[in-house]
Amino acid sequence: MVHFKVNGVAQSFEGDPEMPLLWYLRDILGLTGTKFGCGMALCGACTVLQNGKAIRSCTQQMGTVGGLEITTIEGLSANGLHAVQKAWVAGDVPQCGYCQPGQIMQAASLLAEKQHPTDSDIDDIMSGNICRCGTYQRIRAAIQEAAKETA
Ligand code: FES
Ligand code: FES
Incomplete structure (x- = not known):
């Protein structure tokens, strides 16, 4: 057990x-x-x-x-108001949406570890999260927006 x-x-x-x-x-x-x-x-x-x-x-x-x-x-948050979730909505990140819960959780983990990631940090950490719709640019921008809020 x-x-x-x-x-x-x-x-x-x-x-x-x-x-x-x-x-x-x-x-x-x-x-x-x-x-x-x-x-x-x-x-x-x-x-x-x-x-x-x-x-x-x-x-x-x-x-x-x-x-x-x-x-x-x-x-992740009580009302969908984690900084990453808010940035995702503001940046209209998802396309089909299938990969997005995983992307958001990976991004939340990244920001918990590193409050001010560079684009290169983001690309490194997020590289294992595949998006068939190719939302990578919006994901990166949203993580940078969320990083500002958690500053
Ligand atoms: S379903 Fe777990 S990494 Fe693809
Ligand atoms: S939004 Fe469609 S797979 Fe990522």
Whole structure:
């Protein structure tokens, strides 16, 4: 039995320790904001925060989450008012939207670690989050806007 928290709520899990965290979040908790893309830690669609740092939930196994705090897009802020979320709306970043929860969680992790990232920092950290619609320029601009708010 593993005990952990998701979006501040205590949870426990007793099933297959090899089950991906992504399955648990989507199929058991119904938190479908976190998306499935590749299942191999290659696209970033499934990005969530683990103790504040971005991880790929498709390859994180349930047997390893004991004692951890997991945050999904649903728990990033109470009203969608995290600086990154506000900048995303102001910059009209999403196109189809599928990759965007992962992009936002990765960006939130970046800004928590580095308040004033350069464009190069952003490109480095965000390079593992693939957007088939090519919203990369707007993502970079929105992260710079969010960085101003968190200054
Ligand atoms: S679904 Fe996890 S990185 Fe692609
Ligand atoms: S907005 Fe469509 S995949 Fe990124």
